[in-house]
Amino acid sequence: MSEQSAASDGDKYTIHSRQEIRTLLRRLSEQHCLLTAYFDEGRHFLLTAILGFSEDGRYLVLDASPDQDINERTLRAKRLLCSSQLERVELRFGTGPAEMIQHEGLPAFRVPAPTSMRYLQRREYYRLLVPVTHTLECVIRFPADEHRHARTVQTRVIDISLGGVALLLPPEAKDEFEPGAMLPDCQLTLPDTGRIEATLRVCHVFETNDGRGLPRTQAGCEFVALATQSQSLVQRYILRVERKRIARERGLI
Structure with a gap:
């Protein structure tokens, strides 16, 4: 996934409201939705979930991978392009870079909260x-x-x-x-x-x-x-x- 593909659906789907973005992110966390973070131009990805937020709301806490190689690649990436689904609607946002922290005694990533988000109703395909x-x-x-x-x-x-x-x-x-x-x-x-x-x-x-x-x-x-x-x-x-x-x-x- 690229920045261009993440932004190819028109500005009408882009959310800039900090409060609305925070609400959607909290719903992803509360519903334990899986989130895929792509990096290295989509060649690698981290399968993760939102574990929490910083007190000031400026950062997200993402679950680390059990694969140490994936964790190291994630830390080296300058940009993460994230995709998830909330009640059959696709969400996309960019963030990064990530830093390793401890969250409730376990390794996790801290990343900046996104300033914009794409909220895309999934197309229905003929099956x-x-x-x-x-x-x-x-x-x-x-x-x-x-x-x-x-x-x-x-x-x-x-x-x-x-x-x-x-x-x-x-x-x-x-x-x-x-x-x-x-x-x-x-x-x-x-x-x-x-x-x-x-x-x-x-x-x-x-x-x-x-x-x-x-x-x-x-x-x-x-x-x-x-x-x-x-x-x-x-x-x-x-x-x-x-x-x-x-x-x-x-x-x-």
Whole structure:
């Protein structure tokens, strides 16, 4: 995410009132909303939450990451571009630099309170149910950590839109997907269209049954800062599938 993309929706969505900004930030904190802080031109991010505020309201306290490398990168960043959702409305603001402090005995970041904020009603995207005539897969690569080796998980895409995807998770991998988790290394191959690389944010995970009554796990994920070229490929794929469906219903194919 860039400053330009954060400011591309028109001044009518920009809030400058200090009181209104403070109210929205407090609601984010009280509702324990996750907040993603992007830096290094969007190449890295910190998944965090607002823990509190300074007494004079000039600073926010953000939760630190358990990953020390991410914390060090955050401290080196001159600018953080933050994004969150409050009751299905997207909020964006810039801040920085961050400094490390102790908050209630634990490491945290202190950042300047924003002087402006974008308050964006989310667009509703047309969601395509992937036809059973072909398989659309999302391959997700997980890096190695202290508990596991690097691994690749193949998931089946149930539906897709410009906003995100619904994934059918293999039973052995469902514990990898937790609400709020960021999946930065995902690849989708769109049949007869092309391949896209994407970052996904897990919005929700739920259990359901297939047509035979067998349990299965699905994850609803949203695209994070999807590149314009990738958006075009997704749109092209959706249009191609819809045209074929309409032609089939009319007996043209």
